[in-house]
Amino acid sequence: MSGDRYELNLLVIVMDVNPIWWGQQAQREPEFTLSKCLDAVMVMGNSHMAMTTTNRLAVISSHFQDSHFLYPCKNWTGGDGAWDGTMDEAPYCGDGKYELLSVANNVVAEEMKRVMSTTEMKGNSTDTLLAGSLAKALCCILLQKIVTFFSAGQEMKSRILVIKTAEDCARQYMNFMNVIFAAQKQNILIDACVLDSDSGLLQQACDITGGLYLKIPQKIALAQYLLWVFLPDLEQRPQLVLPPPVHVDYRAACFCHRNLIEIGYVCSVCLSIFCNFSPICTTCETAFKIQLPQMMKSKKKKLKQSI
Amino acid sequence: MAVYVKDLIRISHNWVDTHTCDVTTRGWILRLLINITASVVYPPLDDSCPSTTMASLSEEVLLVLKKVRQRKQDGTLYLMAERIAWGPEGKDRFTVSHLYSDIRCQKISPDGKAKIQLQLVLHTGESSTFHFSNDSSALTDREAAKDLLQQLLPKFKKKANKELEEKNRMLQEDPVLFQLYKDLVVSQVISAEEFWANRMSTTNTENTLSDKKQDVGISAAFLADIRPQTDGCNGLRYNLTPDIIESIFRTYPAVQQKYGENVPHNLTEKEFWTRFFQSHYFHRDRISTGALDIFSECAKQDEKGNVTHLELYRYIRSGVLNVLTAEGLPKEKKIGGKPASTSNPNRTGKENSNSAIIKRFNHHSAMILAAGSRRGDAPNDQASETSSTDGNSRDSDLFQPPIKKVWWSIDYLDLQREDGPKTVALNLKKSDRYAHGPVPLESQKYTTSQDIINSITCIRHEMANYVPNLAQVLTSSAVSSAIAALSPGGVLMQTGTQQAINQMVPSEVQGELKHLYIAAGELLRHFWTCFPVNSPFLEEKVVKMRSNLERFQMTKLRPFQEKVQRQYLSANITGHLEEMLQTAYNKLHAWQTRRMMRKI
Numbered sequence: 077m078s079g080d081r082y083e084l085n086l087l088v089i090v091m092d093v094n095p096i097w098w099g100q101q102a103q104r105e106p107e108f109t110l111s112k113c114l115d116a117v118m119v120m121g122n123s124h125m126a127m128t129t130t131n132r133l134a135v136i137s138s139h140f141q142d143s144h145f146l147y148p149c150k151n152w153t154g155g156d157g158a159w160d161g162t163m164d165e166a167p168y169c170g171d172g173k174y175e176l177l178s179v180a181n182n183v184v185a186e187e188m189k190r191v192m193s194t195t196e197m198k199g200n201s202t203d204t205l206l207a208g209s210l211a212k213a214l215c216c217i218l219l220q221k222i223v224t225f226f227s228a229g230q231e232m233k234s235r236i237l238v239i240k241t242a243e244d245c246a247r248q249y250m251n252f253m254n255v256i257f258a259a260q261k262q263n264i265l266i267d268a269c270v271l272d273s274d275s276g277l278l279q280q281a282c283d284i285t286g287g288l289y290l291k292i293p294q295k296i297a298l299a300q301y302l303l304w305v306f307l308p309d310l311e312q313r314p315q316l317v318l319p320p321p322v323h324v325d326y327r328a329a330c331f332c333h334r335n336l337i338e339i340g341y342v343c344s345v346c347l348s349i350f351c352n353f354s355p356i357c358t359t360c361e362t363a364f365k366i367q368l369p370q371m372m373k374s375k376k377k378k379l380k381q382s383i
Numbered sequence: 384m385a386v387y388v389k390d391l392i393r394i395s396h397n398w399v400d401t402h403t404c405d406v407t408t409r410g411w412i413l414r415l416l417i418n419i420t421a422s423v424v425y426p427p428l429d430d431s432c433p434s435t436t437m438a439s440l441s442e443e444v445l446l447v448l449k450k451v452r453q454r455k456q457d458g459t460l461y462l463m464a465e466r467i468a469w470g471p472e473g474k475d476r477f478t479v480s481h482l483y484s485d486i487r488c489q490k491i492s493p494d495g496k497a498k499i500q501l502q503l504v505l506h507t508g509e510s511s512t513f514h515f516s517n518d519s520s521a522l523t524d525r526e527a528a529k530d531l532l533q534q535l536l537p538k539f540k541k542k543a544n545k546e547l548e549e550k551n552r553m554l555q556e557d558p559v560l561f562q563l564y565k566d567l568v569v570s571q572v573i574s575a576e577e578f579w580a581n582r583m584s585t586t587n588t589e590n591t592l593s594d595k596k597q598d599v600g601i602s603a604a605f606l607a608d609i610r611p612q613t614d615g616c617n618g619l620r621y622n623l624t625p626d627i628i629e630s631i632f633r634t635y636p637a638v639q640q641k642y643g644e645n646v647p648h649n650l651t652e653k654e655f656w657t658r659f660f661q662s663h664y665f666h667r668d669r670i671s672t673g674a675l676d677i678f679s680e681c682a683k684q685d686e687k688g689n690v691t692h693l694e695l696y697r698y699i700r701s702g703v704l705n706v707l708t709a710e711g712l713p714k715e716k717k718i719g720g721k722p723a724s725t726s727n728p729n730r731t732g733k734e735n736s737n738s739a740i741i742k743r744f745n746h747h748s749a750m751i752l753a754a755g756s757r758r759g760d761a762p763n764d765q766a767s768e769t770s771s772t773d774g775n776s777r778d779s780d781l782f783q784p785p786i787k788k789v790w791w792s793i794d795y796l797d798l799q800r801e802d803g804p805k806t807v808a809l810n811l812k813k814s815d816r817y818a819h820g821p822v823p824l825e826s827q828k829y830t831t832s833q834d835i836i837n838s839i840t841c842i843r844h845e846m847a848n849y850v851p852n853l854a855q856v857l858t859s860s861a862v863s864s865a866i867a868a869l870s871p872g873g874v875l876m877q878t879g880t881q882q883a884i885n886q887m888v889p890s891e892v893q894g895e896l897k898h899l900y901i902a903a904g905e906l907l908r909h910f911w912t913c914f915p916v917n918s919p920f921l922e923e924k925v926v927k928m929r930s931n932l933e934r935f936q937m938t939k940l941r942p943f944q945e946k947v948q949r950q951y952l953s954a955n956i957t958g959h960l961e962e963m964l965q966t967a968y969n970k971l972h973a974w975q976t977r978r979m980m981r982k983i
Contacts, residue, residue, distance in 0.1 A: 096830060099838020102845060110842060111849050115856045122853075185851050192846035195839055202835065249820025276821060293874060297865035299856045304869055319875045329821035336821055345807055348816060359813050 084224055085309060086132040086234040087124045088213040089117055091146075093137045093188070094204045094242040095195050097272070101241070108295040113271075116299035117239065118184060121147075122177045123307055130230075134216055135184055136209050137191055140202055143209035145216070146187040147180050203245035207252040210236065210266070214258055235265035235287065237306050244275050246334075256281045267306050271295055276325060283324045286310075290319055331359065442466075446531050448524045450517035453479060460513055462531050465539070467503065469513065479511055483539035489532050491525065499525050503532075550579065559901060566902040566939070603751055605630040623656060633754040634747075888951055896956060899939060903960055906932055910967050916974065929971050932964055940964075 265287040268278040282289035330351035346360035446462040468477040515521040632639040
């Protein structure tokens with residue numbers, strides 16, 4: 077990987093910046109807030125770009141309003157060419173940092189401020205639009221792939237790192253699964269770093285695409301976890317001792333109660349899953365006859381004895 | 384004097400064969416001879432003895448030897464079809480009688496010794512010794528007895544030991560079974576009968592299938608192999624072995640029929656074969672000679688089998704003829720008339736002979752193939768045999784009315800209207816159910832609107848004052864605890880060690896564990912097949928199986944577990960086995976308590 081100059085590596089970091097969760101988090105744990113999280117993400121991004129010159133970075137913020145590209149961003153007043161880091165007026169950091177990194181950091185910071193300042197509670201939904209952000213990430217990757225292929229003839233490998241805080245949204249399930257399968261088809265890894273509660277959808281995403289799922293016990297050491305587990309790319313991972321894959325719960329949820337069931341009844345016409353038998357399928361209204369086993373007589377006998 | 388009854392019968396057969404030609408006369412004479420010999424051999428009746436009387440003999444006596452001593456008593460030795468017996472002289476009953484299947488082996492005294500003896504050793508270990516004391520023919524008597532026994536004993540031995548051999552063979556063929564046997568029976572966890580009880584029924588059916596070997600077919604060159612040798616004086620010698628004769632009969636049933644008709648009434652075998660080879664039936668060109676040749680009928684029958692114009696006309700008559708491919712049809716104006724002659728007068732003689740040779744070859748090959756497939760079928764008559772060589776069953780077609788045949792031939796499945804299975808229309812009332820993922824409908828956390836507003840303001844405030852401070856991202860304590868969690872053995876790495884259990888224990892231990900699983904599986908299978916407990920036999924078996932399982936646990940499982948724990952520390956690889964055994968015990972306990980309740 078490192079010796080191959082011609083292979084691009086694109087890392088897309090999708091950050092869950094749900095203000096409600098982060099606001100509550102700031103009240104729960106003041107030592108780890110959105111600022112700290114953002115710092116850790118920047119460290120991760122810088123490290124990735126510092127590995128090889130052909131590494132690229134993209135950062136997307138996932139909000140309940142929309143998904144926004146924090147980096148690279150067209151709103152940067154420094155002009156186009158944010159990918160290459162060539163600026164007309166690069167802000168001076170004063171610490172001798174590689175300019176690309178400092179530009180990236182500044183852009184991310186600025187954009188985040190803007191996103192947060194324009195947060196408004198309009199609708200009722202407080203769920204993070206994660207599926208949409210992932211879809212945007214996929215589009216970005218695809219576009220970059222085409223551009224690099226046709227302009228420079230280079231192959232591009234890419235992966236997505238999701239940093240998740242809030243809970244899963246049930247309504248995004250279909251879109252989520254579509255995104256996952258699209259990523260699998262394109263050989264794009266989806267890694268997941270979960271801060272708060274386990275997410276079944278992300279577990280499935282990581283299992284299907286071949287990425288890593290990790291739920292962090294200590295949020296303040298986020299940067300360390302990111303660098304240890306998520307920085308190495310696909311070719312290096314087999315050679316490292318990384319946390320083993322999680323057992324994924326692939327159980328289906330019944331259509332009536334949304335309980336996860338292992339054994340259930342499936343309508344043969346519309347394939348909807350139920351946990352109890354009902355003579356009419358409520359989804360497609362076909363009537364079913366099922367023959368109950370002839371156990372009635374012996375059951376009665378047993379009842380008598382127990383009395 | 385030794386009287387060989389079988390020899391007598393054979394001699395009489397030969398005599399009768401050569402001197403009579405009538406089957407019934409022959410049979411009568413033979414029966415007479417047997418009666419004569421039987422009366423010589425079978426002594427008169429005596430009812431006074433409880434042991435085996437000779438009167439109850441209806442078995443065939445093969446050899447009778449007089450002046451044979453047993454336990455210093457003179458007597459006569461009788462070898463029968465299924466047993467050997469000895470009776471003292473003057474008495475009419477046998478004092479010693481052994482079935483051939485009981486005899487393990489026979490022993491003879493060495494040649495130089497004065498006493499000429501024969502000893503029979505039984506399976507039980509007992510032995511009986513017979514001393515041949517006839518002055519003149521003791522040695523020949525003993526040799527005769529020994530030879531006969533040598534022929535007879537193997538036949539009976541097979542029956543007795545067949546089961547044991549069967550078992551041995553099974554154990555040798557299947558190493559898993561052998562291991563299971565060692566684990567269970569040798570260590571006395573269960574008895575050998577129980578072990579074999581389940582197995583023998585399954586294997587008996589398998590064996591009958593495997594016994595059907597393939598039959599040897601006929602070599603296609605068998606006729607050519609009878610290479611004739613010139614006799615020196617303008618004649619040819621044909622060497623016919625029984626194999627060749629059998630091949631000829633199987634391939635050409637017509638010849639077999641002729642043989643059955645003519646030999647031995649009209650012709651001897653030698654004459655029959657001479658005529659066969661002389662006949663033009665056998666020769667290449669097969670130009671038909673006079674009707675005197677008995678094989679000309681065979682030629683005509685074979686002709687019937689060939690696909691000739693005859694077949695084409697039959698097809699035309701049946702209304703099923705593909706005009707496009709019917710090439711070479713001789714132009715006949717009357718299609719319903721007689722079939723055309725097989726040979727076209729315009730053809731030259733050479734073409735005729737070529738086509739005849741080719742026809743012969745095809746016919747010969749077809750007959751050989753048909754003979755291979757005909758084996759095992761009931762004997763057919765000639766007509767069906769010829770039709771089988773063609774591969775057509777034209778007879779059934781010919782009996783249908785013509786119009787039906789035409790419809791049948793133009794009826795194709797593809798051209799018919801499709802009559803697919805009836806389908807149910809799908810109308811979904813609540814299709815949004817599919818879009819919902821395996822996530823609870825309502826989120827567990829409930830946030831009030833006030834909370835939401837507070838959170839948002841808080842965040843806005845925080846972000847407004849945000850300055851990246853990348854140098855202070857981590858503290859060393861946080862980092863070291865994170866690294867500890869990520870290192871092998873840490874909090875996050877726990878599931879990994881469980882998966883590597885097969886790397887923690889060496890392969891011999893794994894192999895032992897496999898054997899334990901197989902043995903336990905076998906015992907548990909016996910146990911669980913007893914349920915539901917319907918009969919007293921099953922009740923006993925269940926209790927016995929429980930004790931077997933306990934014994935297995937004590938003798939095999941516990942020591943293994945201890946050994947593993949001593950050497951490999953915390954690996955708990957027998958946990959599952961213990962679970963299975965415990966489930967079985969629980970089931971039995973539940974069943975027993977239910978039974979108690981029922982009795983109460």
